[in-house]
Amino acid sequence: MDERKASVLNHADLWSAWKEDGDHEAKKKLIEYHLHIVDYVSSRLAIGLPKNVSKGDLASNGVMGLIDAIEKFDYKRGLQFETYASWRVRGAILDSLRQGDWVPRSVREKAKKIETAYQQLEQKYLRSVSDSEMSDYLDVTEKEFRHMLQEVAVMTLTSLEDPIREEESETRMSLLVDEKAKNPDHKVHEFYLREALMKGIGKLTPKERTVVSLLYYEDLSLSEIAEVMSLSPSRISQLHSKAILRLRGALDKDRDLLMQND
Incomplete structure (x- = not known):
């Protein structure tokens, strides 16, 4: 339980360092910490897509959505970042698919x-x-x-x-x-x-x-x-x-x- 509390506190410190001080190292750690969201969303969307659409391409666009989410998220509002980021990641991937006109x-x-x-x-x-x-x-x-x-x-x-x-x-x-x-x-x-x-x-x-x-x-x-x-x-x-x-x-x-x- 103590480790869990320490992790949460450390996570809050990262948000503070990035948002309040513009610490890009903190931003990098936040991106790394939440990459699992990109993997989860891209894996779900990959199911049933044509073979010419690689999961790697989906993930790459998803990472851009994650970065956008981290830049725009207001951590002081007490909202769940994972939920917000999931929609941003999903949106970035879907936008890339639409722009690519991948459906014959x-x-x-x-x-x-x-x-x-x-x-x-x-x-x-x-x-x-x-x-x-x-x-x-x-x-x-x-x-x-x-x-x-x-x-x-x-x-x-x-x-x-x-x-x-x-x-x-x-x-x-x-x-x-x-x-x-x-x-x-x-x-x-x-x-x-x-x-x-x-x-x-x-x-x-x-x-x-x-x-x-x-x-x-x-x-x-x-x-x-x-x-x-x-x-x-x-x-x-x-x-x-x-x-x-x-x-x-x-x-x-x-x-x-x-x-x-x-």
Whole structure:
């Protein structure tokens, strides 16, 4: 216990030395101490990404996010740096992926096609639609549909982190996890988007809801979720893709309605 207290005190001293005195050696030690955050976040995001995207590249961009977090963090507010840094690291990695345009155009088109199909069929039937119904609508076999889901998995891994609108920084994920920091200018929009998201989650199948919950709330990786649910990683990836494409369809539909009413 004494060692633990000493470690915490030493850590606080590092923040003080860096923020109050501009001690770059202290900053270096803070970076080294928190590199595990970069490793954890980059490892999670690496799952399901194309082979041409190396974990090393993700980690390099993550380190830039960590440095940015250390430079901007206000240690006097008593907030958890690990939580703040995780979002900064994740954001830096996702920004690098978007700028690199690592998703082939054909995959983007397939994702949009599936998303639109979910949106139209579920609006028509007012319920979750089956793989068979989706296959018929898309004029493919169920096996081909599952293969399509596997292909677009690389997009859905980060889709909740994408901005709700291109010109804004607020993400779909923020509507799920951020109960603070409300933007007054978009309060009404946020309310309806949150409602749409919750309705969308309600339309997911039990397995899809479980995957979303374990991934975004319990912070498990896709491989860990596969173990928990006794399913193959590829099956978990398909369930995740379907869940995210359903949610994107629900949010995009609501967003369009809101824009029409503006």
